[in-house]
Amino acid sequence: xxxxxxxxxxxxxxxxxxxxxxxxxxxxxxxxxxxxxxxxxxxxxxxxxxxxxxxxxxxxxxxxxxxxxxxxxxxxxxxxxxxxxxxxxxxxxxxxxxxxxxxxxxxxxxxxxxxxxxxxxxxxxxxxxxxxxxxxxxxxxxxxxxxxxxxxxxxxxxxxxxxxxxxxxxxxxxxxxxxxxxxxxxxxxxxxxxxxxxxxxxxxxxxxxxxx
Numbered sequence: 001x002x003x004x005x006x007x008x009x010x011x012x013x014x015x016x017x018x019x020x021x022x023x024x025x026x027x028x029x030x031x032x033x034x035x036x037x038x039x040x041x042x043x044x045x046x047x048x049x050x051x052x053x054x055x056x057x058x059x060x061x062x063x064x065x066x067x068x069x070x071x072x073x074x075x076x077x078x079x080x081x082x083x084x085x086x087x088x089x090x091x092x093x094x095x096x097x098x099x100x101x102x103x104x105x106x107x108x109x110x111x112x113x114x115x116x117x118x119x120x121x122x123x124x125x126x127x128x129x130x131x132x133x134x135x136x137x138x139x140x141x142x143x144x145x146x147x148x149x150x151x152x153x154x155x156x157x158x159x160x161x162x163x164x165x166x167x168x169x170x171x172x173x174x175x176x177x178x179x180x181x182x183x184x185x186x187x188x189x190x191x192x193x194x195x196x197x198x199x200x201x202x203x204x205x206x207x208x209x210x211x212x
Contacts, residue, residue: 001150003130004110006090007070008052017056020046163187173197180204 015031017038029049033056042062054074062082071091079099086103092112101121108128119139129149136156145165152172162182169190174197181204188201 001130001132001152003112003132004090006072006092007050008072009050012050012052017053017058 012032017036020026027047031051033053037057039059045065047067051071057077066086068088073093077097082102085105087107090110094114096116098118104124106126110130113133115135117137122142124144126146132152134154139159141161143163153176156176158178172192174194
């Protein structure tokens, strides 16, 4: 699976996240944003396009209807933010904190989460196409009623994550680790797993596996 990478220009204008607070139609495009914060703020229908954001914080912010296209995030903190209804296309998140983020009703296309911490985050009623988590911590994350197309979890921690009502056909988790997952047998059909994980799932459903 090949992701379409964010198309971020080399020539960008310096800006701050605070500029969103004073706009009737909050838009930041063609920007470079470094060391900026909008912690605890509420801003609806923000548009971020062709932008690079680094060392910035969105902690406890409420950004319903956020629309992101061609954006790269590095070392940003979204912990406990409300991103309900977010739509993200051609974007990447590198070394970002996403503890307890609410991604309910999110749409993702061509998105990479690289070395991010997303424990306790809620990916509820999501639709994904070409999405990859690489080296992410997703302990106790909730993937309820998601539609996942061309999705990979590469070298992630998925312990106690829940995939209730989420079909995992063609979803790859074979290099990821977990002690337990919440997932039904019918939704496991077609999931790409390792031999060790197949034994784990067999044990979870009560099979008594014995070597001859």
